[in-house]
Amino acid sequence: MPRRITSRLAAGALSLALVLPAAGQWTEPGWESDAGLPSLSSHDSRAAAGEEFRLGRAWLRQFRARAPQWQDPIAQAYVESLLARLQPHSGLGGRDLIVTLVDSQRLNAFAVPGGVVGINAGLFAFAGEEAGLVSVLAHELGHLAQRHYARGQARAEQTQLPTMAAMLAGMLIAAAGGGDAGIGVAMGSQAAFIQDQLAYSRRYEQEADRLGLRAMAQAGYDPDAMVRMFRAMQRMASLQGGSPPEFLLTHPLTESRLSDIQSRAGQVTVPSPREEDLQYHLIRARALLSIHDRDPSQAVTRLAQDQPPAQARRYLDALIEARRGEVDTALQRLDALARESPDLTLLPASAAQVAFDAGRYDDAIARSRRVLRLVPGHLPSSLVLGEALLQRDPDEAWRVLRDLAERRPEDPQVFTLLAEAAGHSGREAWGHLARAEQLQLNGRITEAIRQLGVARQVAEREGDTAAAARIEQRREAFIGYRETLEKF
Template identity: 40%
Template sequence: MNKCFSVAPILFLWFTFSHTSATHAASNDLPSLGDATSGFISLQQEKALGNSWLRSLRRQVKTFHDPLTYNYLTSLVSRLAPNSELTDRDLNLVIVDSPVMNAFAVPGGVMGINAGLFIHSSSEQEFASVVAHEIAHLSQRHYARSLERQQKTAPLALAGLLASVIIAATTNTDAGIAALASTQALSIQSQLSYSRQNEQEADRIGIQTLYDSNMDPKAMPSMFERMLREARLYGNRPPEYLSTHPVTESRVADSRNRAEQYPVKAYSEDLEFHLIRSRIMLHFSESAESAIRHFKSTIDEGNTFNKTASQYGLAIAYNKAGKPEKAEEIIDALLIRNPNRIIFMIAKAEAMAKKGEIDNSIALLKKHLKRNPGNYAITWELSKQVAKRGNINDLGESESLLLSLTRNHPNEPKIWYTLAEINGEAGNIVQLHRSRAEFFYLIGEIDDALLQLQQALKKSQGNTQVTATIQQRIDDLYKAKKGINF
């Protein structure tokens, strides 16, 4: 791994968008920044821009689909957002499958992290400080405010900045820094002081959000200090102008002074963060065997949370290595202390399935789904286990489970991709094409999505209600195709 990106300070990327785009091409008069309908760029326009940007990101970067991790991140955001200044809390969360430490917030309520942020955060408090900072940027609409300020330089390439994120996430090389420099160099120098002002504001609001959410405000300067220490250790600290969110000694000191103003108190850690962190560590391990060695060596280190997280990590590493009996033995011990913790229960179900006990695994998952209706992680695992049995009734049940997930998580490509596979096995050809269409749309391949919908339309002739629904979706996608695309 290239040392620059493995330890570089988080690149919080805010993007410039040309006022000569289709959204504003009809007018030379730039409106003043205002409410949701009258600003230089409205909230509705931001939402469209963010959705288009996210589709492009998914097309070019592998995202991390793990319902347990997503559930945890959603829960944390739900804890922080009500205590922030965010008015529109309909956020679209994405996790990038990269060990690089990174996070970003994009206009329109898109917020993302690299999975590696879990590894680089030593505690839930530090991790939450990054999320709170991102929420603060969204709440203050720093993107739209920067557009209003830099109307003359706005045509700098949004696509180029997107490419920088992609290069950084996929190659871990200096090419990401170079691309970022080439697209931003002209504008960053002229707006750096404004960028620092955004940072101070986001730090201040983020720290307040942490405190109001009963989380440690001192975690933010602690996280900044960690970034600086790691950057110095590896001797590769990028110049400030390469990041719209530079981490400097003065910024650390300022955030420390702000955090010190809050009362000293004890803050509790959520065990779930540390368990998810173990999942991420296994995911990025060189092999299951190397992960087993790591978790064995750390079981007796640190506090109870760390020990439990290492035991859990060892269990799922054993399962990945094809040793489900050893995995189940550890998980059973963990379940004695935490009988209803979903992450442990799913690990047991996975171990049972690996041992060939599919029926018992399914029974366990159904029991807990009844206790936790609609739970993303349980429903996802159950749909996989039921489909493994392969008969037509089980395929129909798996279809039904996945369809229920699409209603609550309509913007997750992996669900639609898997649903399409099950549709095909079940012989549901019209729904196969419709599911494929949604998958292609969500990864920015709109032409392929339209082709799938046309196939679905042909095969659904005679069913007036279905054809009308498909035709409406075709119209929606044509509108999206004419909008902002990268």
């Protein structure tokens, strides 16, 4: 890749890192939020961690603009629950994590400073057991906990963030589909500063392995699953010859590293072992259906290869039936599964989504509300409820989605729906503001600034002083993004 393009990507990461929105940024007066910056021991560490946070959030915005997103709130909620289970044991403390799901069949996962964790749909397809997926997530959290991006070999503090920005630019290209070219940028950028490092050094990989083993064991997962998962990747790399899984390009896997993992896994005890979770197999069915969207029969075949629970096969059949227009049959199947496994919120939430997709809005509203009475704040059900209410009661949709946006200020999908709800409920200025926030979350800053201009005109015309004040605050921040970018 030409040097100037790499420089622009790195510069973009740095420029957008300078001014990022705080939680609850767009909200009406009276809404409160917390920036959620990580807390570290020393002043210098806190400052560096703050820079990592902003840089990671900026990277995520650029990534969303370039990579295909797997828009599946049910899978999103599941992955977030896994991370919440691992985080107390990972050394990350209460740091906020953001999950981004990638619509790609490639076997990959990544973690970026600032608490960004990315997972390809292909990782679910590859991992036949939940503990295998968990082992990869635990390993990535180990990298974040040890701040491997920012650490260098006795380098001055001012060199660390430029190195990290340049490497993240390469990761952006790779994760968005650039493959070896992006990895080359990442490696080359690091090598200019740290001669003996790959994308991660072997020492850093070992640290992440050991932290990951401990975290997954304390969370109740079999640590040997990490051995099984990585050996399966190694076999895949051997079969593919010069095209190993993307995950291995940034996480060098050697026999000595595998031996170390196996040795340490045998020494780790699991205080409270977890049973195999049916939920994982249901999410895996969703991932396979996303990957084989044009030929669902392939999803059925691949799921069956790993002999999943019968409920997972029935669940996948229901999703396929819904796509074929056999909605009554699909709902009956999902309702039967929900009666068999009443603790799995995923099942009634899936039924609500099927009802909504079929245009059965009243049924979708009723089903979503039943879930939310049992599990307040449930993401997939809140989204379905808000979107279905747009067809029946835009004012109520606005209230539901506004509350969801307060809890999830980094979720572009929420702001997309919120903009629509605001427009349908007569809150035109707030609608344009929500649309602007959705644009900037997806890395489209120039369009976002234009949208803020429209929002300001509408607010002035309507005499909405609260909206006008918030729009002006956001306009100053958005211009700061653009001006800093132009300096590079």
